[in-house]
Amino acid sequence: MTAMVEIEGLRKAYPGGFEALKGVTLSIEEGEILALLGPNGAGKTTLISTICGITLPTSGTIRVGGHDTITDYRAARALIGLVPQEIHLEPFQTVINAVRFSRGLFGKPRNEALIEDILRKLSLWDKRDAKTIELSGGMKRRVLIAKALAHEPRVLFLDEPTAGVDVELRKGMWDTVAALKSQGVTIILTTHYIEEAEAIADRIGVINKGDLLLVEDKATLMHRMGQKELRIDLQEPLASVPDGLSDYALRLEDGGRALVYAYDTQAERTGIARLIARLSELGVVLRDVHTRQNSLEDIFIGLVQAGEDAA
Ligand SMILES: Nc1ncnc2c1ncn2[C@@H]1O[C@H](COP(=O)(O)OP(=O)(O)OP(=O)(O)O)[C@@H](O)[C@H]1O
Ligand SMILES: [Mg+2]
Incomplete structure (x- = not known):
């Protein structure tokens, strides 16, 4: 097994001095699904943003696919798909164009069959010509996921992917995540739904106040639950x-x-x-x-x- 994401001694202090990450060390294997649990303000989004290069670390190192996320930013970022917690979409862009554009941004050639497949799997095909402003909250979140998948990332970060998504579609999302894993995609997701972590994760990490308190195989935790x-x-x-x-x-x-x-x-x-x-x-x-x-x-x-x- 090779590590796809390697984080060592990661600290993040925001301007003003607040320490959101207090020395996180974590290695994530290729093809693994890691679920991060933690209360509001624990540092989950900060951790993801720092790995994705949206926020700069105060100290420590991060490598994605062996590429340092600072000195080798472009190579690292090219491997990453990110579904952010906050929904930002161009209001008047159509769903399908938003997803096509995301692929183009990464310099990938057009692939309409792939875009159709992604939209269908996320139950968005019928909405492909709708403007994003016309979508419900759960649909917008699925557009974010479609955008992240459009450039075929090797590592996918899902920051609360199923917040506000109904039960049936949530299960559909779990199937999509399982299918991506079977293609070898490494997945890191945050969630407030413990049953979601139970349903899809290989390993579970618990973070609180900037400290990673535990990272353990789900099977081991399940045994403890036994x-x-x-x-x-x-x-x-x-x-x-x-x-x-x-x-x-x-x-x-x-x-x-x-x-x-x-x-x-x-x-x-x-x-x-x-x-x-x-x-x-x-x-x-x-x-x-x-x-x-x-x-x-x-x-x-x-x-x-x-x-x-x-x-
Ligand atoms: N840009 C910022 N400037 C200053 N402080 C910040 C900034 N972003 C986050 N923080 C602080 O860092 C801490 C961690 O926030 P973060 O968003 O990483 O938490 P989270 O675990 O994702 O929480 P949630 O479950 O609510 O999404 C919080 O105390 C937050 O107020
Ligand atoms: Mg968050």
């Missing part, structure tokens, strides 16, 4: 976990009134039935039991919250 907790409320509080239960990973909570057992839902045997039987043998009386499943959302909120507490 952890479930069984909480057993007890009739009488216990001073400690009874000796006869040492082969379970149990902890006491709530002043000894609850026993919590974390188990793997993917394991062949969870051991719950045996645990309940053992408790009864030991004379421990149960009042209630509940289970709780960790989700990517819990992991995300936990990370962001830990950052808040540390601050």
